[in-house]
Each structure stands twice: as C-alpha cells, then as structure tokens.
Amino acid sequence: MKFANKVAVVTGGSRGIGLAIAQDLVKNGAQVIITGRKQASLDAALASLGERAQAVAGKLGQPEHDDALRRLIEQEHGGIDFLVNNVGMNPVFGSLADLDSDIARKILDTNVVGALGLSQMAYALGMRERRGAIVNIGSFAGLRPSAGIGMYGVSKAALIALTRQLAVEFAPEIRVNAVAPAAIKTDFAKAMYEGREAELAAAYPANRLGVPEDVAGPVSFLLSDAAAWVTGQIIAIDGGLGLVSPEG
Numbered sequence: 001m002k003f004a005n006k007v008a009v010v011t012g013g014s015r016g017i018g019l020a021i022a023q024d025l026v027k028n029g030a031q032v033i034i035t036g037r038k039q040a041s042l043d044a045a046l047a048s049l050g051e052r053a054q055a056v057a058g059k060l061g062q063p064e065h066d067d068a069l070r071r072l073i074e075q076e077h078g079g080i081d082f083l084v085n086n087v088g089m090n091p092v093f094g095s096l097a098d099l100d101s102d103i104a105r106k107i108l109d110t111n112v113v114g115a116l117g118l119s120q121m122a123y124a125l126g127m128r129e130r131r132g133a134i135v136n137i138g139s140f141a142g143l144r145p146s147a148g149i150g151m152y153g154v155s156k157a158a159l160i161a162l163t164r165q166l167a168v169e170f171a172p173e174i175r176v177n178a179v180a181p182a183a184i185k186t187d188f189a190k191a192m193y194e195g196r197e198a199e200l201a202a203a204y205p206a207n208r209l210g211v212p213e214d215v216a217g218p219v220s221f222l223l224s225d226a227a228a229w230v231t232g233q234i235i236a237i238d239g240g241l242g243l244v245s246p247e248g
Helices: 016-027 039-049 063-077 101-130 150-169 197-201 212-223
Strands: 007-010 031-036 053-057 082-085 133-137 175-181 234-237
Touching (some): 007 016, 016 082, 031 039, 101 133, 150 234
Parallel strands (some): 007 082, 031 053, 133 175
C-alpha cells in the first residue's frame, strides 16, 4: 500500500480519467477526495471507490466549492499530500478564427487558472511540509497542433508551462509534473472517435486508442516515491502517436 496515510485530491474525479486515477490511488492505500460538478455522478463514483473516498460537488474556482474543499482537507485530514489537476473543458469544435473570446476565456479559466488556484491551495494546506506532489493532466493537443480543438490545445500548452514554472517555484519540497494523453476513450472525447475508432487507432503505433487506466498508472508513478527525483517533466501518453504524427 504505497500511498497509505496519504491524502489526495483528484479534480474531475467522477468519471473517465479522473475516476481511474482515483481508483488506482485508493487501491494503493490513499485517502482520496474527488471533485465534480454533479452530485449524482460523484455518488456513483464513491460507490466504486469505497470508504477511503470522499467528494465535494460544485464548480472549480467558485468560492462555495473551493471553500468546502478547503474545509474538508483542513478539518478531516489536516493537510494534503497529492493533487491531480484533471478538470478540463472543451465546449467548442472548430477554427480559432471563429472562436468567441468569452469561450476562450472560459476554457483558460477552467483548464489553467483553476489548476493554479488548487495548486496554491495545496501549497497553503501543508503540501510543502508533507513533501507532496502535483500532477497536471495535459493533452497531446498541448504538444502539437490539433485540428478543431485549437483553444483546448492552447490551454493545455499553458498548463504544461504552468507545470514547469511551479516545479521550479515549489521546489524542493513539492514535485510538479504533467502527463499529456492523446485520444483516450472517455465520454469527454467520444465525439472524436465514435464511429471511427478503427480508423483513428490505425494512426497509432500501438494500434489502439488509450483507455483511462493507461493514464492512471503513469500518474500514480509520478506521485510515488519511485519518481522522487522527477519534477517539471511532461510524459506523453500517446501510444507512439508523437513518433509518426505529421505535426511532429
């Protein structure tokens, strides 16, 4: 139980990649707090996570949500060891030339500013003293241009830059890393692969799309003592796509 007595927060933990990460952390002994917009989805996730999991419902960055999360960490756990910034949004598909500026701000606020805010909270709630770790969930779209999801990619590129900056500023007590998944089979990404999965998978040397568990394992590694000398790094979880991508 490599994470016994550790307290972890996983944002967007009610389904998909976030839930897979939370499940892996619980399996390895951690106490996990998941966040998400909908209480019903969180309740379903808690049923699969068991007694070492708790949840806070609400929108990341809103005072009611963030204050509730802070109180839970302080009052019941006395601090935090791990943070996984997994929340992300991409409400549009199309060219940046046609993107509404309000939507662009909303994407950046959720995907970047939200991660910064929770990282600041973790720092203030004892992660430094506990010599903890943060993992940000980036995207392959933050490493290479990706058609149709340009602003999402811009936000994830900014998240990668934030990862490196925090790795320097929070050192040496807190390690900060990121992963950059390519196409993962989740509800969030379903519009990209539904009905054409075999066609998309053929572009990957691994000859398949990813699944949430493909991300959970590397995240657990980066949080663990096995990665004690790893910080400021971005691990591509892409089935080899970056090796053959025409953009690369």
